[in-house]
Amino acid sequence: MTAIKRQLIPREIEPHLLHLSKMYPIVTVTGPRQSGKTTLVRKLFPDFDYVNLEIPDVREEAQNDPRGFLLRHPAPAIFDEIQRTPPLLSYLQAIVDEVGNNSMYVLTGSHQPELQALLTQSLAGRTGIAELLPLSISEWQAAGITKERDQWILDGFMPRLVDGILDPTQLYRDYFRTYVERDARQLINLRNIRPFETFIRLLAGRVGQLINLSSLAGDVGVSAVTLREWLGVLEASYIIWTIQPYFKNFGKRLIKSPKIYFTETGLAAYLLGLRTPEQVGRDPLLGNLFENMVATEALKANLNAGKDPDLYFFRDSQGLEVDLLLVCGRKLIPIEIKAAHTPHQDLSRGLQRFATLAQETQHPTVIYAGRNIPSQATPSFLNFTETTRFISNCH
DSSP states (O other): OOOOOOOOOOOTTHHHHHHHHHHOSEEEEEOOTTSSHHHHHHHHOTTSEEEETTSHHHHHHHHHOHHHHHHHSOSSEEEETGGGOTHHHHHHHHHHHHHOOSSOEEEEESOHHHHHHHHHHHOTTTEEEEEOOSOOHHHHHHTTOOOOHHHHHHHOOOGGGTTSOSOHHHHHHHHHHHIIIIIHHHHSOOSOHHHHHHHHHHHHTTTTSBOOHHHHHHHHTSOHHHHHHHHHHHHHTTSEEEEEEOOTTOOSOBOOOOEEEESSHHHHHHHTTOOSHHHHHHOTTHHHHHHHHHHHHHHHHHHHTTOOOOEEEEEBTTSOEEEEEEEETTEEEEEEEOOOSSOOGGGGHHHHHHHTTOTTBOOOEEEESSOOBOOSSSOEEEEGGGHHHHHHHHO
16 A cells, blocks of 8 residues: 555544534543544544543543633533543533533543443433444545455554554554553453453454353463453453344244454454465455454444444354344344355355345345445345445445
């Protein structure tokens, strides 16, 4: 990819955030570190005072004298990483209840478990909440940036990579170290970070697969109960996300364990030791990484539109599997995700079998690396770069 001048890429979530600002006195934007939250809110609300609560002396001032702090930073204001100063939220509640205006404050936060608890306690009904993940493929393409399948998987989608200067390997190395050595220590009591780090690396080798904590416990050397706690922390802090099985209205034995994905495919590729597109293309987990990328694109499309994810998968005890099920109203859209470039009916065999089980099935689709082949009678074939458009049309 040719290096380009750093630019502010328009984010697909922007209309949703502006809508929330007209509906609530406070808008809260959560998401993983470096997903572009600060850049986005400062762009959308340029007249708001900006306060970074990651700065130690600013944070200390807010914690020691929250009332005076808010007097010095009156509305409209942006408070970045609000979970760092819990006392502020109760005072914000009092202010918005007294004034009663919309679009008074914008809050951002990266640690979902802490932030969600604080919002529930102090700002229930007073804030609209949006989740911002890293850039989607369609956002990159809107900025004139295109890549091949394996390069997308390797590079990932962090906004800091847009200008083509920062090496993805360096970014994910630093990102991982920061998370394990700082963020994770704030969320769980880790005397020894090595088992936790091992757990994350093992999860990278299981993207797109069912979670078996009992099996992982032996490899990591801690109990399955501890791993379940760690898994919750990883999901709450946006390192991973899970997708639940769909089992409505089926009178048969179904698999009920969730599947795991990484929120940033590039991080998973880094943890697997992949450093070139050629290595990605030859790796035994290519199909899993491709599925991770496409499933996360579907998640981004829903979150950016302000919709519930409504994403599931299907697997029964007889081996029938559908990688992704999109619930759209009363429609059930089954999607197979394949890394292949060449379309053939073997790729859609599971979709055809699933259609005989679920009468509400519509628009069965194979998302793959080849060209678009629309069809009314049989499953369509869709290039993976069209995932956002496809999901948006379902809304």
